[in-house]
Amino acid sequence: MVIADSQERGRGRHGRAWYSPPGVNIYMSIILNPGTITFHPALVTLSASLAAVNAVNSCLLSQSGAGGIAGVPSVEVWPKWPNDIYCNHRKLGGILTEASTARETIRFMVAGMGINVNMRADRIPPDFRVNTTSLYSETGEPFDRGRVIVKILESFSRYYTLLFNDPASVIALWCKISHTINSYVKAITPEGEMYGTALGLDNRGFLRFRKESGEEICLSTAEIVHLRDHDR
The missing domain is CATH 2.30.30.100 (SH3 type barrels.)
Structure with a gap:
């Protein structure tokens, strides 16, 4: 795993710039060595999306003042196809999965994640401001980035293991919580x-x-x- 405090050339899908200021957000990459797999590599992105959503919701529930009523987070975090993480109706983060292959074997994969955690709205560049948010912007509270990272890794370990055992379950779980489906x-x-x-x-x-x-x-x-x- 690689974690950065900031990125000079952060990027998302199609080489788009990913604004990556220091000291406020999560920029991490998980290096995987799956070898020969029986599922499509795109499902790794779904697993990473589920892990990010699960981790953020867990932190929202346990954060003082940020949780909602009766164990429901005060803000709604969900995965948007194909690789975005949304909070309410704005982008909270994204997943970028890349692979190096040799014949039938995947030599390695990198699941990169960017999650906007403590970035204030006035620090978001004007070009991104309309469609971008952060946990701080949505709740008014700062979050421990290290704790969110630990939760992401714990969740990803579960979903990645499930992907090898029952990929259909990963797809079903993703569809269940995504607003994209049936929209x-x-x-x-x-x-x-x-x-x-x-x-x-x-x-x-x-x-x-x-x-x-x-x-x-x-x-x-x-x-x-x-x-x-x-x-x-």
């Missing part, structure tokens, strides 16, 4: 934009998508924009 969305792909309903995930972690025409397809990658009913 009306816009899918931005290299071929263009499409509107329709996100139905679920297939056994590779690809998005099952029903176009407005009724045709059902699977998307291996896309930018998903959640739309409200009045946007139909």
Whole structure:
């Protein structure tokens, strides 16, 4: 595992810049050596997403003043397909999984995570401010980054083990808590934009998508924009 206090060239999907100021957020990479696997590598991203959501929710519940009523966090954290972590309706973090392969074997994988923890809203660059948040921005309380990291590692160990034993369970758990599933969305792909309903995930972690025409397809990658009913 590698943990950084800041990043000079943090990046997300498609090489997009990931704002990484020092001393406030989590920037970590977990190095994996899975060898020969029977599941699609994209499912590692789902496992990491579940771990991040589980860890953050656990910290929200135990943090003084940040938890909600009757054991429910005061803010809602959930995974957005394909690799984002959202808090309420803004981006809290993201997962970037990369692999080095040789024939049928994965030499190693790196699951990188960025989670906005104690970053204040006024420190977020204007270009990112509308769609970006942090735990501090949502709750008004600072969080112990070390404790969040420990929770992430504990959760990831469980979900990664489950992935080898029962990958379908990982997919089902992800679908259960993601707002993407059963939502009306816009899918931005290299071929263009499409509107329709996100139905679920297939056994590779690809998005099952029903176009407005009724045709059902699977998307291996896309930018998903959640739309409200009045946007139909």
